[in-house]
Structure formats: C-alpha cells, structure tokens
Amino acid sequence: MEGSRNLYGYLPGRINLLYFAYLHKISKKTAEKRIDELLELMGIKDFQNDYVMDYSSGMQKKLSISLCLLTEPSVVFLDEPLSALDVIAAEEITNIIKNIVKEKHVTFIIASHRMDFVEKVTDRVVWLKNGRIVRKGSTHELKSLTAKQMYEVYLRSNDSVEKVLSKEKVEWEKMAAGIIKCKCPSENRSLLQRLICLNEFISVEKVERDFETIFKEEYGNNVRSES
Amino acid sequence: MGTMYVLKAEILKFWYDLKRYKFNYLIGLLATFIFLTGIYRGVTSSSEESGNATTFIGLILWIFAARCISDASDNLFEERYYGTIEQISVTRFSLPNIFMARFFVDLLFAVIRIFFIGLPMFILFSPKIGIFFTTLENSIITTIVIISIIITLYGFGLLLAALGFMFLRIGSFSSVFQYLILFFSGIVIPYESMPQPLRAFSNLLPMGLGIRVLSGIEKNMLLFKEILLTILYSILIFTVAVITFKKSVRHVKQTGKYSAY
Numbered sequence: 451m452e453g454s455r456n457l458y459g460y461l462p463g464r465i466n467l468l469y470f471a472y473l474h475k476i477s478k479k480t481a482e483k484r485i486d487e488l489l490e491l492m493g494i495k496d497f498q499n500d501y502v503m504d505y506s507s508g509m510q511k512k513l514s515i516s517l518c519l520l521t522e523p524s525v526v527f528l529d530e531p532l533s534a535l536d537v538i539a540a541e542e543i544t545n546i547i548k549n550i551v552k553e554k555h556v557t558f559i560i561a562s563h564r565m566d567f568v569e570k571v572t573d574r575v576v577w578l579k580n581g582r583i584v585r586k587g588s589t590h591e592l593k594s595l596t597a598k599q600m601y602e603v604y605l606r607s608n609d610s611v612e613k614v615l616s617k618e619k620v621e622w623e624k625m626a627a628g629i630i631k632c633k634c635p636s637e638n639r640s641l642l643q644r645l646i647c648l649n650e651f652i653s654v655e656k657v658e659r660d661f662e663t664i665f666k667e668e669y670g671n672n673v674r675s676e677s
Numbered sequence: 678m679g680t681m682y683v684l685k686a687e688i689l690k691f692w693y694d695l696k697r698y699k700f701n702y703l704i705g706l707l708a709t710f711i712f713l714t715g716i717y718r719g720v721t722s723s724s725e726e727s728g729n730a731t732t733f734i735g736l737i738l739w740i741f742a743a744r745c746i747s748d749a750s751d752n753l754f755e756e757r758y759y760g761t762i763e764q765i766s767v768t769r770f771s772l773p774n775i776f777m778a779r780f781f782v783d784l785l786f787a788v789i790r791i792f793f794i795g796l797p798m799f800i801l802f803s804p805k806i807g808i809f810f811t812t813l814e815n816s817i818i819t820t821i822v823i824i825s826i827i828i829t830l831y832g833f834g835l836l837l838a839a840l841g842f843m844f845l846r847i848g849s850f851s852s853v854f855q856y857l858i859l860f861f862s863g864i865v866i867p868y869e870s871m872p873q874p875l876r877a878f879s880n881l882l883p884m885g886l887g888i889r890v891l892s893g894i895e896k897n898m899l900l901f902k903e904i905l906l907t908i909l910y911s912i913l914i915f916t917v918a919v920i921t922f923k924k925s926v927r928h929v930k931q932t933g934k935y936s937a938y
Contacts, residue, residue: 456764461693472686473768473775475679501697517764 456514459503463494463513466502467520474521481520488516492546508539515546519556528560532567540567547571565662569593577665593661599636600657604629606650614644633657683770683778691782709740710794717802720865731892733804735864735884737795738826742884743855744787745830748780749838749922750848762935773922776838780831808895815894818904822887825911829883830858832914835922842925842934863888886910 457466464485471481489495492512494505502510511531518526531547532540548571550556562568568575569589576586585592605611607628615622615632618641622632629652634642645651695702713736721729753776756762765775799806809819833854841848860866861875862884871879879885886907893900929935 456759456761458690458759458761460697461690465689465693469686469690470764470768472682472689473765473770475682475769478685 456517457502457510459501461502462499463502463505463509464489464498466513467517470517471520476520484520484522485516488519491550492516493542506539507534508536508542511535511539511543512546515543515550519550519554522554523556525557525559528558528562530562531560532562532564540564544570565665566660569661589661593664601634601636601642602655602657603632603634603642603645604652604654605632605645605648606630606652608650611648611650614648679769680778683775684781687775687778687782691779691786695786706790706793709790710797713740713794714798714801716859716865717798721802729802729804730806730808731888731895732864733798733802733806734809734823734891735862735888736798737791738823738884738887739855739859739864740791740794741784741787741827742830742858744783745780745827746834746837746854746858746883747848747851748783748831749776749834750841750851752776752779753838753841754848766935772926773835773919776835784827809891814899818899819891819894822890822904822907825907826884826887828911829887829907829914832911832918833883835918836914839918839922839925842922842929858882858884861885863892868892883910883914 458469461469467485467488468478468481471485472478476484485498486495489498492515494509494512494516497505497509502513505513515526515528515531518528528547531543535543544567547558547560551558551571558571560568560572572589574587575589575592577584577592607624607630611630615630620632620634620638620641622630625631632645634645636642642654646654717732717736720732753762756765762772766772768775770778808815810816834851837847837851837854861871861879862882863871863879864884868876868879868885868889886903890900890903890907893903926935
C-alpha cells in the first residue's frame, strides 16, 4: 500500500474492495464475507456505500489497508501509512495495525519517517541512509544500543555562565525568567561536575530520550526507517 | 473461467461510473448525435461521389474509433492519476489483460451508444445500408472489414498508450488522431477526390482502407486487394502495439517511472 493512492475515488468504498477481489479471482460470496469482516474491523462499515473521494484521509487509509488484507496475505507492505493523518487518525491506524498483527498474524513491512509510530508498532527496525542500511536489529536493541544518557542542567543566566557554555560547545537555550537549560551528555562527566559546582546551578535532571530523538541525533533528517 | 473475473470487475467498475456520471454520458450522446447529424447532412448534400451508406457506416464506426483510440491511453492516465496502477499490477491479471477487458466493456457500451445515436439518424436520413448485406459475400466482407477496423483502431490506441508510458502527455494526441481519422479516412472527403500525398496518408490511417472497401461494396465492386490489406494491416498494427506495450511496461518498471504522473 502506497499512502492511500490505491483507490478509485469515484467508486463507493465497498465497490472498490469488490472490484479488487474480482481481480484477485475471489468469488463474490467469499469476497462479500471478507469485505464485511474487514469493514467491521476497520470501523468504516457505516460508510461503505459512500464515494471514496468523500472519505477523510483516515478512512481512506483504513480502506487501503482493508484492500491489502482482502487476499488474506501473510505479509503486507505499507509505505508511509500515517502520511497526511491527524493525531487521532494516526493513533487509530496504529492500533488497527497492532490488532491485525495480534489477531490475524500478519507481518507488516513498513516504510516510515515517523519514529514514534515505528517505536510503537515494530519488533524489528532497519535504518536506511542514501539507500544503504546503517543500523538494524530489534526495536528494543536498537534503542538501547543507540541510547546515550543525557542530563538537562538548569542554571541562572549571567555573562560568565554563557561564556563557559559557549566555550564548551554544548547545546543550551535561554528560557523564561533568566534561566538557562543546558543539555549535557553523560560521558562528559567533568563538564557536568563543573556545572553543578557553579554558584548559578539550580537543578539537574536525567532525560529519557525517545526513538525519534535518538534517530535524529544519530542520522539527521535524511534517513528513513524500514521496519 | 478466470477471464470472467476480470470482465465482472470491469463491468462492475463501469456500471458505477455510469451511475455516477449518467448526466454527463447523456449530454455526451446528445452532443455526438448533433455533431454526426450535421456532418452527415453536410457530406451527403454537397458531394455526389460519397455514398450515403458508406458515410453513415463510416460515421457510426467513427464513434468506435474515438473510443478505441483513446481507450488505452485514457485508462493509463486514470490509473496513474489515482495511483491505482501498482495496485492492479499486483492482481492475478496482467495490465494488458485488464486493459483489454476494460476495452471490451467499453466496446459493449459503444454499441449501446451507437444504437441511441444511429437509430434516430437512420430514421431521420434512411441511408441504404442494406447494400452491405444484400448477399452473403457482402455480409461476410462487411463484417470482416468492420472487425479489422476496430482491431486496427484499438491497436493504434494501445500504441499511443505504450508511448504514453514513456512520454507522459502523449495521450492528449488521441483527439488529434480522432479528427484525422474522421476527415481523412474517406468518410467526409471521398478518397477519389484527395490529392495523391493525402491518399497515401489516408491508407495509413486505421479506417482508410476499410472505408474504401465499404465504398466499393456500395458501388458493386469487391476490392480484394484492399480487403486483404485491411486484414493484414490490423494484424500488423495490433501485434506491434502489444509488443511495444509490453516493452514499455518493462522499460518504465526498470526506470522506476511506472506510476509516474
């Protein structure tokens, strides 16, 4: 499935599925039964007779996934399944994919730039950069492999503190009420100690980084994830 | 038996398209009726050489021509526009087979269109088309020639679609072809009154030779050479079109431009 560009907009949702069922040589009786099940599973049965061009992006995606499942495949390829979806629709699709994997034992191979989604639905991840594999492994492994602990140090802002931070070349930003937030990698222990000893020191917090942050830090923006 | 599935699929798709756009289809019928009636009236009143029956059959066949020439490239354009080309390519039927089934369904609809356009025209002008079916020989030749013309027309359409895979906007040329066929196949301008270079061009057009055969029948002449050439030309064009189409599909798949729009 490539986005949701695999449907005829001028046909009703149900007819789209029936059309492709015939092209897969599925008999009308079997097709009707499967279509009922899939529309029920996706929660779009009430809209089955509406034209696809009148569907929302989320509904189109659900119908596209139904189309992929029509032949009861063991493997489904999805290309950017969350593209052009709002937060709620994205969550619905994520849950639908998780349910299908659990109930129908289907393997999904997903190409996505959405690391939060990848983290939620996948068991194994492959990171690609310029068409080459840069990392692969289970989602958990990859997260722990690449995870570097990070501390956020909060300091009162003044010229001398800003000078120190600029000299150390660490990531920092001025926040409201004259407070500076500084990101300090755990391996740079000496810097961490020096910051804590400053008179301007307020507090320090250990930061849990999500998959997306790790991904961005490791490879920048020109990477896509196949999971 | 498997072919029934692709036909069922295409009939289903066509039926829903017709249901949704029935008004557009009706207006289209009316527009074609007015256009062809005007042309028929103009040709038969100004030219003594053109036989009424050949002009009538020619114009009716031109309705097929318009459909045949644009069918494959229109389908390709639509599949690429909706992004469904990859989806239909992973089904149990090949792309040429799906297009062929779609063409067959469109052809059936063209027959209905012809009935709705041709019948009022026939009542209005009473052309003597019975001449084509007076003897068994004439009937067989007329049928063979009409089938050959339709195959040649679809071959041209498929060739246009094949080129459309590589040159995205070539499909727009289908309307140019349709009017070249209408005016230079001998339907509107009689073959005999065309200058020599135009005659050669007319012979290359999908309907040129066929119209000459029909015109011959109307004048009680059987042009055997032309009959043979009409059949051979249809086989040649269709074979070249299928080979070119398959090669184009392979080429765009290799270059990653299969679904480019």
